[in-house]
Amino acid sequence: EVQLVESGGGLVQPGGSLRLSCAASGFTFSSYWMTWFRQAPGKGLEWVANMNEDGSEKHYVDSVKGRFAISRDNAKNSLFLQMNSLRDEDTAVYYCARGRNWGGYWGQGTLVTVSS
Amino acid sequence: DIQMTQSPSSVSASVGDRVTITCRASQGVSNWLAWYQQKPGKAPKILIHASSILQRGVPSRFRGSGSGTDFTLTISSLQPEDFATYYCQQANSFPYTFGQGTKLEIK
Numbered sequence: 001e002v003q004l005v006e007s008g009g010g011l012v013q014p015g016g017s018l019r020l021s022c023a024a025s026g027f028t029f030s031s032y033w034m035t036w037f038r039q040a041p042g043k044g045l046e047w048v049a050n051m052n053e054d055g056s057e058k059h060y061v062d063s064v065k066g067r068f069a070i071s072r073d074n075a076k077n078s079l080f081l082q083m084n085s086l087r088d089e090d091t092a093v094y095y096c097a098r099g100r101n102w103g104g105y106w107g108q109g110t111l112v113t114v115s116s
Numbered sequence: 117d118i119q120m121t122q123s124p125s126s127v128s129a130s131v132g133d134r135v136t137i138t139c140r141a142s143q144g145v146s147n148w149l150a151w152y153q154q155k156p157g158k159a160p161k162i163l164i165h166a167s168s169i170l171q172r173g174v175p176s177r178f179r180g181s182g183s184g185t186d187f188t189l190t191i192s193s194l195q196p197e198d199f200a201t202y203y204c205q206q207a208n209s210f211p212y213t214f215g216q217g218t219k220l221e222i223k
Contacts, residue, residue, distance in 0.1 A: 044203065044214055044216050045203050045217075046214065047213065060211070061211040062117075095159055102162055104162055107159065108159055109159055
């Protein structure tokens with residue numbers, strides 16, 4: 001059974017940093033693109049970033065370019081999102097998902113709150 | 117960026133009804149389109165990818181169609197578990213973008 005479990009969310013002040021993790025199991029992690037999505041409270045879904053199987057190709061939404069970095073550790077079946085210079089508008093539930101073009105499987109999400 | 121516009125934003129329907137949700141792209145996305153269902157407090161669940169391919173395990177009452185800029189999600193014979201919010205998402209070009217969502221409510 002495919003499982004994705006996010007962690008690392010929490011309350012952070014504007015300008016601060018957080019590192020999200022996503023632990024994958026139930027499939028060959030190193031064979032799949034992985035994606036981060038987010039959803040602000042009461043709002044719609046937003047694609048944030050994705051990465052290919054070996055980490056050599058990455059794409060980001062403009063609003064996070066230069067501030068967020070997606071990475072992975074295939075030996076540990078883990079996906080990461082390093083978030084720096086956080087802003088109020090980054091407050092959201094962050095989901096990791098398997099797949100390049102769309103999220104075939106999703107985790108339960110982790111809440112990031114940016115507030116002073 | 118490609119803008120995705122869903123209509124309606126909300127719809128009320130009864131169990132057994134047929135419902136159609138439309139998604140329009142600001143430029144052509146070929147068939148690089150997915151539909152998701154999301155229930156309150158839960159992660160989205162993919163229903164359809166590549167415009168019309170039903171995800172394994174999704175009931176056949178869900179049907180997707182369209183290509184280019186105009187797409188539809190049709191749910192025939194609504195069931196109680198279908199009341200949720202539905203989103204379309206294009207994957208033709210980065211950044212991938214979503215429609216604003218359509219909330220399907222019980223009449």
